[in-house]
Amino acid sequence: MLTLRDLNRATLARQHLLTPFDGTVGEVVGRVGGLQAQEPRPPYLGAWARLARLERADLHAALHARTLVRATMWRGTLHLVTADDFAAFRPLLDEVLSGALTSRFPDVAFDGVIEAAGKMLAEDGPLTFNEIRPRLRTLFPDVNDRALGYAVRMLMPLTMAPTADPWGFPRDAAFGLPGLTLTPAAKEDLVTRHLAAFGPATVADVQAWSGLGGLKPILYGMPLEHLRDERGRELFDLPGAPLPGGEAEAPVRFLPDFDTLLLGHADRSRIVDPAFPVTTKNLRVRAVYLSDGFVAGTWQIKRTARKATLLLSPFTPVPRARLEEEALRLLAFAEPDAPALEVAEQV
Numbered sequence: 001m002l003t004l005r006d007l008n009r010a011t012l013a014r015q016h017l018l019t020p021f022d023g024t025v026g027e028v029v030g031r032v033g034g035l036q037a038q039e040p041r042p043p044y045l046g047a048w049a050r051l052a053r054l055e056r057a058d059l060h061a062a063l064h065a066r067t068l069v070r071a072t073m074w075r076g077t078l079h080l081v082t083a084d085d086f087a088a089f090r091p092l093l094d095e096v097l098s099g100a101l102t103s104r105f106p107d108v109a110f111d112g113v114i115e116a117a118g119k120m121l122a123e124d125g126p127l128t129f130n131e132i133r134p135r136l137r138t139l140f141p142d143v144n145d146r147a148l149g150y151a152v153r154m155l156m157p158l159t160m161a162p163t164a165d166p167w168g169f170p171r172d173a174a175f176g177l178p179g180l181t182l183t184p185a186a187k188e189d190l191v192t193r194h195l196a197a198f199g200p201a202t203v204a205d206v207q208a209w210s211g212l213g214g215l216k217p218i219l220y221g222m223p224l225e226h227l228r229d230e231r232g233r234e235l236f237d238l239p240g241a242p243l244p245g246g247e248a249e250a251p252v253r254f255l256p257d258f259d260t261l262l263l264g265h266a267d268r269s270r271i272v273d274p275a276f277p278v279t280t281k282n283l284r285v286r287a288v289y290l291s292d293g294f295v296a297g298t299w300q301i302k303r304t305a306r307k308a309t310l311l312l313s314p315f316t317p318v319p320r321a322r323l324e325e326e327a328l329r330l331l332a333f334a335e336p337d338a339p340a341l342e343v344a345e346q347v
Helices: 004-014 025-031 041-050 056-064 083-104 111-124 129-139 145-155 187-198 203-210 216-220 320-334
Strands: 068-072 078-082 225-228 234-237 253-255 288-291 294-303 308-314 341-345
Touching: 004 187, 025 041, 025 056, 025 068, 025 078, 041 056, 041 253, 041 320, 056 068, 068 083, 078 083, 083 145, 083 187, 111 129, 111 145, 129 145, 187 203, 187 216, 187 234, 203 216, 203 234, 253 320, 288 320, 294 320, 308 320, 320 341
Parallel strands: 308 341
Antiparallel strands: 068 078, 225 234, 253 288, 288 294, 294 308
């Protein structure tokens, strides 16, 4: 029987948040199943939190070498993933992504739209959706322009074009054809990837993370460990996967907005108390900090010409001295040109 703390430490170990990973940014992104990338900056900070060392240029280089790509992936949201994982797992999501489209626009046939968009991108290279939508609108004037853009985003396996921007991409980034051969992995491989990054896990956890349903028979057909938590729920795990135990030390960690740690399970209680408001009304997942392995508060950076300040908004009291060293390390990475760095509590 695994306690809540056992599950917490197991997941933190696999996310390299107990002991930082001593390897490359591409390796750690693959090991944690990708990093949520709804905005350009969070995956940089998420990778920084998990690595023994990271220079921003390391992630820039991987993006421009196309070993890492930013694309629509798990749950139909943007992720930073390895190119190999995009090629293997993006095809498995076709049914989910097309279902999301048809549920919103059930009466529109999009085959012609996708053919036209593919030709456009092949001829003109990466384009932003603010460029794609009006061009498609001239060809399909009877279709809502938002539906046109959403169809291209959901039905076409596109990747975002990296730039020289500080966080790899501008706000309005261009999407293009991936230039990769997509070869679908087995669903068993998807389950293995989740358990290696987030396990032990329930069927609901795997499905919530990936967006795929109907995985129960897949898990039961695999040679997995069968465990139980304190509530009697069945958990699945990879044989020999890390289980450091609930008393393992968990250092302070600062995680960015939308961090994958908070989105890897249907039941997030192994990381955050359900009473803590880490998700806003518009579904933004706030940046959080962990103390003793669990979410203890949220944070944000306020920048002026004179200094960068990391503002803490605690849910539970944690001595400032315990947080300050890691907070200042984060500030130095996120705001390297700030004349001064400061940690303060939100008033």
